[in-house]
Amino acid sequence: MGTAMRLAGRITDWNDDKGFGFVMPVGGGARAFVHINEFQRGSRRPLVGDLISYHPGVDARGRTNARRIRHAGQKTEAPRAPSRVPRAKLGLATLLASAAAAAFGLLPAVLAGIYIAMSALSYLMYRSDKIAAQSEASRTPEASLHLSDLLGGWPGALIAQQQFRHKTAKRSFQMVFWATVVVNLIAAAWLLRSGLFAALTGRIGG
Known part of the structure; x- marks a missing residue:
């Protein structure tokens, strides 16, 4: 143009x-x-x-x-260099890595399944919220987005944030989002190392 x-x-x-x-x-x-x-x-x-x-x-x-x-009066921005690690690639790589780790027995298949399922849910929630924002409809509460990400949906959230250009410019949201990623990873590592995850899945399976 x-x-x-x-x-x-x-x-x-x-x-x-x-x-x-x-x-x-x-x-x-x-x-x-x-x-x-x-x-x-x-x-x-x-x-x-x-x-x-x-x-x-x-x-x-x-x-x-x-x-x-x-x-008004703002100068034209020079073309932006592409991000070294785009959000969508990071999210997709995380899901593929978890699936591969489960296939080789390095990660419980149930845990990989949780990440994939929650990522799909987060992706759909971000998509729905983006559509609602554009149509002035009822929005998805940010607390709901953060909860879904905290429970393992953050890889899907990364994909959705880049694809729909949603929530990436709001600094307060991003601070909480990355905090949920860190907490989720720490919690997952603790559950695996402590054996609690295996005990929980064993009870459910039994």
Whole structure:
């Protein structure tokens, strides 16, 4: 897209906790949905009344979205170098490694199954919350996302966060998210080393 296609608009609504709002074009026209992830890297948090420029786009439901957003007077960002370890690759690698470890008897198959099942659940929860954010529908509580991640769904959450560009810009959420990853790994290691996991699965199986 060329620069001639950029529109100037003013933010008329903004929910900072949820990271989205709406912009009205200065020259008139339909308002567009604004998401924090579409702001150029290094941008400050937006406020109601801010003047921005953006590329108009249309989502799968036919609604107008604001993309590649910049604050008025903000310089164009240089192309960003790709991340060395993208979230999706890290999440997928974790799931594949756990499945391989289970296949070779290095990890209980039940534990690998828990990670895969909980990752699928977390992925679907993030996807649902992203859709709800774009349509202003009822959201999935962050506590529910964190609980699912804590119980082993964090690899799926990593995949969803990158694929849907969801929750990656909210620092407070990311701090809690990575804390759940650390706690989950420590808990899993302790359960395995103590023999408690084997005892629990043995009782369930028996």
